Structures are given as structure tokens and as C-alpha cells.
Amino acid sequence: MGQSQHKKSAITWTDGREVPLIGQGTWNMGEKASLRQEEVRALQLGFELGMTLVDTAEMYAEGGAEEIVGEAIRGRRDDVYLVSKAYPHHADRQGLAQACEASLTRMGTEHVDMYLLHWRGNIPLEETIQGMEKLREQGKIRNWGVSNLDKSDMEELWSLSNGKACAVNQVLYHAASRGIEYDLLPWSRTHGVPVMAYCPIAQGGRLRRGLLEHPIMVDIAASHGVTPSQIALAWVIRDGDVWAIPKAVQESHVRENAAAASIQLTPEQLQQIDEAFPPPTRKQPLDMV
Numbered sequence: 038m039g040q041s042q043h044k045k046s047a048i049t050w051t052d053g054r055e056v057p058l059i060g061q062g063t064w065n066m067g068e069k070a071s072l073r074q075e076e077v078r079a080l081q082l083g084f085e086l087g088m089t090l091v092d093t094a095e096m097y098a099e100g101g102a103e104e105i106v107g108e109a110i111r112g113r114r115d116d117v118y119l120v121s122k123a124y125p126h127h128a129d130r131q132g133l134a135q136a137c138e139a140s141l142t143r144m145g146t147e148h149v150d151m152y153l154l155h156w157r158g159n160i161p162l163e164e165t166i167q168g169m170e171k172l173r174e175q176g177k178i179r180n181w182g183v184s185n186l187d188k189s190d191m192e193e194l195w196s197l198s199n200g201k202a203c204a205v206n207q208v209l210y211h212a213a214s215r216g217i218e219y220d221l222l223p224w225s226r227t228h229g230v231p232v233m234a235y236c237p238i239a240q241g242g243r244l245r246r247g248l249l250e251h252p253i254m255v256d257i258a259a260s261h262g263v264t265p266s267q268i269a270l271a272w273v274i275r276d277g278d279v280w281a282i283p284k285a286v287q288e289s290h291v292r293e294n295a296a297a298a299s300i301q302l303t304p305e306q307l308q309q310i311d312e313a314f315p316p317p318t319r320k321q322p323l324d325m326v
């Protein structure tokens with residue numbers, strides 16, 4: 038993996054719009070009414086600190102997270118790059134139209150900037166493409182993409198009519214889960230499909246402890262005067278062409294995540310991380326949560 042001399046903080050979209058490399062996730066938001074205001078405030082603080090990309094889905098709290106997003110973007114819709122996702126069982130023409138409409142209503146907006154197929158289900162990709170293209174023609178979505186699709190799925194998508202209109206693939210990626218570097222990430226780069234990394238700080242479980250508590254991450258963080266989570270984020274966006282969408286409700290976390298956009302890891306530090314978490318040398322199944 039190469040690395041740039043000048044730290045990039047955004048990906049420039051084909052329409053010239055700049056979308057910050059570190060955005061905000063919303064999974065688990067909207068589950069509890071008592072946390073609602075805190076979650077809205079967290080997203081708004083994130084917007085103010087430059088994390089104007091927000092990722093949500095009809096699945097999260099069964100629409101509850103989209104309602105939080107709707108409240109957070111009120112009065113600043115144009116400043117926000119809005120990503121949402123449809124369930125696989127809604128991914129035919131009619132299902133997508135209905136799901137998208139319901140999402141737009143919950144978020145109080147006329148369009149989604151990027152609408153994703155959440156994961157691949159039983160509905161043929163052709164039908165999903167047709168449904169997405171229809172929504173695009175109607176102006177309900179600006180672009181569409183996919184999530185949790187591996188290289189073979191992407192190749193299949195590319196072989197279908199209008200499949201090359203797919204504008205992003207959102208997959209799990211962090212330093213302790215690097216399987217996509219073997220084939221999916223190179224394929225995505227060759228075909229100009231940016232990757233959006235979910236779970237960029239390895240939420241939950243074994244991998245999180247293994248990543249954030251690893252002595253190398255702790256040492257590198259100390260040398261920058263930041264936290265291991267911030268190093269994990271800086272690592273994900275190190276090449277300037279992968280988005281990271283950490284989810285944070287605690288104010289300190291929101292501030293840390295926004296500040297991570299300007300951390301420049303040195304070649305030596307990237308090498309140390311490679312030694313601690315070696316890149317893949319053979320095909321690995323796509324990690325998912």
C-alpha cells in the first residue's frame with residue numbers, strides 16, 4: 038500500500054463535492070428514547086467538527102436511527118452527505134421504491150446522497166440495479182452502491198447492465214481485519230469504486246481488544262499524544278481513498294474521531310502496524326458483523 042506525502046481529508050466526488058474521509062455511523066442509535074437527544078447532539082457536534090458524512094440504514098433500530106439522523110440534519114441538510122441502506126429483501130424495484138420513500142420520510146429529506154444495498158440477499162442484482170437507477174432518475178437518490186459484497190460479487194455486478202454505476206462498497210475494515218487488501222481493495226481501486234470502512238475501530242469483541250490494546254497501537258498513540266482509537270482511524274484513511282465511519286455518542290469520542298483526520302502516520306509507524314497485523318497473503322472470507 039502506498040502512502041501520500043500530503044494528508045488528504047476528503048474524497049472529491051465526481052460532481053466536485055468533497056466528502057470527508059471520516060464520517061459518522063449510527064448503528065445502535067435510536068434504540069432508546071432516553072438517549073435520543075444525546076445521539077442527536079453527538080451527530081450535530083460531529084457535523085460542526087467536519088464529519089459531515091453520516092451513515093445510517095432502515096435496519097438500524099427499525100427506522101429509529103434514521104429518525105435521529107433526520108433530527109440532527111434539520112436546518113443543515115445541504116451541508117451533510119447522507120448515506121442510507123435498504124434491506125436485501127427490499128432490493129427489487131417496488132421494494133426499493135417503498136423502502137426509500139419511508140427512509141426519506143423518517144429523515145425529513147427529499148433525497149439520499151448515497152443509497153446502498155445493505156448486503157446481498159436472494160433478489161437478483163439486475164433487479165436491484167433497475168430499482169436503484171429508477172430512484173436516481175427520480176432524484177430520490179444521487180448515487181447508489183452496495184455493502185458487504187466481495188470481489189466475485191463486484192465482478193458479477195460489473196458484468197450487468199448499469200452495474201458500473203455502483204459508486205461505493207461499504208465493508209468491514211480495520212487494521213486487525215485486513216482481508217480486503219488481498220483482492221477486493223485492489224479491485225476497487227482499479228475500477229474506481231471507493232471503499233467505505235465500517236467498524237473502523239473494531240467495535241466490540243475480541244478484535245477490538247486485540248487492536249486497541251496492542252502495545253504497538255498504544256505506543257504509536259502515545260507518540261502522537263492521541264488514543265489508540267484515533268490511530269486505528271488514521272490507519273484506515275491513510276491512503277486518502279477509503280472512508281471511515283466510526284459511530285460515537287460520547288462527546289470525547291466524537292471529538293477524538295474528528296481530530297483523527299489530521300493524524301499523519303509515519304512510514305515507520307505503518308511498518309510497525311504491518312508487522313503487528315500483517316496484510317493478507319491469501320484470499321480470506323469477507324469479514325462482516
Ligand code: NDP
Pocket residue numbers: 061062063064065092093155184185207208234235236237238239240241264266267282283284285286287288289290291293294326
Ligand atoms: P465502530 O468501530 O465505529 O465502533 C463503535 C463503538 O466504538 C461505540 O461503542 C463507540 O462508543 C466506540 N467509540 C467511538 N469512537 C471512539 C473513540 N474515539 N474511542 C473509543 N471508543 C470509541 O463500530 P460500528 O459497528 O458502529 O461501525 C461504524 C458504523 O458503520 C455503524 O455505526 C454503521 O453506521 C456502519 N456499519 C455498517 C455495517 C454494514 O453492514 N454495512 C455493519 C456495521 C456497521 P460510544 O458510542 O459510546 O461513543
